[in-house]
Amino acid sequence: MTAHATHRVPIQHLVNVSGGKDSTAVYLLALESGRPFRAVFADTGNEHPLTYEFVSRLAERTGGPSVEIVKADFSQQLARHRAYILRSWPEQGIPDAIVKEAASLHEPTGSPFLDLCIAKGRFPSRMAQFCTEQLKTLPIVLEVVLPMLRAGPVLQWLGIRAEESAHRARQPRWNRHDSGSVLWRPILGWSVEEVWSMHRRHGLGANPLYALGMGRVGCMPCIHCGKRELRTIAQRFPEHIERIERWEAIVAATNKRGVSTFFAALKDPMDADRPGTYAGIRTVVEWSRTSRGGRQYALFFEHQPGGGCTSDLALCERVRDGEGPQAARAAVPTLSPALPTERDSMLRSTPP
Ligand code: SF4
Numbered sequence: 001m002t003a004h005a006t007h008r009v010p011i012q013h014l015v016n017v018s019g020g021k022d023s024t025a026v027y028l029l030a031l032e033s034g035r036p037f038r039a040v041f042a043d044t045g046n047e048h049p050l051t052y053e054f055v056s057r058l059a060e061r062t063g064g065p066s067v068e069i070v071k072a073d074f075s076q077q078l079a080r081h082r083a084y085i086l087r088s089w090p091e092q093g094i095p096d097a098i099v100k101e102a103a104s105l106h107e108p109t110g111s112p113f114l115d116l117c118i119a120k121g122r123f124p125s126r127m128a129q130f131c132t133e134q135l136k137t138l139p140i141v142l143e144v145v146l147p148m149l150r151a152g153p154v155l156q157w158l159g160i161r162a163e164e165s166a167h168r169a170r171q172p173r174w175n176r177h178d179s180g181s182v183l184w185r186p187i188l189g190w191s192v193e194e195v196w197s198m199h200r201r202h203g204l205g206a207n208p209l210y211a212l213g214m215g216r217v218g219c220m221p222c223i224h225c226g227k228r229e230l231r232t233i234a235q236r237f238p239e240h241i242e243r244i245e246r247w248e249a250i251v252a253a254t255n256k257r258g259v260s261t262f263f264a265a266l267k268d269p270m271d272a273d274r275p276g277t278y279a280g281i282r283t284v285v286e287w288s289r290t291s292r293g294g295r296q297y298a299l300f301f302e303h304q305p306g307g308g309c310t311s312d313l314a315l316c317e318r319v320r321d322g323e324g325p326q327a328a329r330a331a332v333p334t335l336s337p338a339l340p341t342e343r344d345s346m347l348r349s350t351p352p
Helices: 021-033 049-056 058-062 075-088 096-104 112-120 130-149 192-201 227-236 238-252 281-288 295-302 325-330 341-346
Strands: 012-016 037-042 067-070 154-157 174-176 182-184
Touching: 012 021, 012 130, 021 037, 021 058, 021 154, 021 192, 037 130, 049 058, 049 067, 067 130, 075 096, 075 112, 112 130, 112 238, 130 154, 227 238, 227 281, 238 281
Parallel strands: 012 037, 012 154, 037 067, 154 182
Antiparallel strands: 174 182
């Protein structure tokens, strides 16, 4: 046997942590496997402080590895866009005061989410959901996955469950990601009760946001958040609505239209009173408090069943959509938490 044939590169395990219950269950599962692993969390700058605290204390509460935090940096994009504004807007007849204000706002703010929106001159939307890739996927891939891949194969453990949505129910147990890592969804067939039971087994309380009424953990709010969720945020965490209101004013001042709203598609051509108007977050919050909802905004939210984040790395937690848990669960058999051998052989290596 040659030296080459006997040399096996160990698999490196990486758990994607969002601060939500499912990725926490996967972190605990990795812990139970006894294999060394790393864990990573992408900080969007649009999270609740309780999530930051939960993630940063996960290691001390469980005896597992510290969760590494990555953060996108848009300083170069901001500088490029600032230069473009100063060069091109005056040529387009934009008044000096507007040019100066827009250019002056192109400085890093400390929040990747806001920096990205300033650089783009808009908030993400269902049709232009650049947030997940720019704020979560790319920082994790560039800062953690690619450097790990230089040392050997990488297996990413994802907290995706079939019950969450029909889209997630169709996902495979494992597949290769564009980055070159292999994605594994060890709790694909788990029920939410199994997720909580994993927390209980480790004596770990969940992210406190659940007890405070939130159905999901992630951006506060997410661009896909539903009516009830927005109402809960406004009731329990009004400071986040105030922050988004300030962000709307900033992003509006960085584009030529002079308007930008967090919920981008709030236009109803059928609305005779306000056809095609943009609605700021305050207006949408007011609507979220109505018992039956308004025609204008319902159009928007009805197109966003169960959240809508399409992250294939389980980086944005979803809430279950209207297809019902039984239908989704039936699509995927319950998995054993044991590591699948076919994935290991695919990697042509053996576990460490
Ligand atoms: S949680 Fe929502 S707003 Fe945040 S990155 Fe994911 S899709 Fe975008």
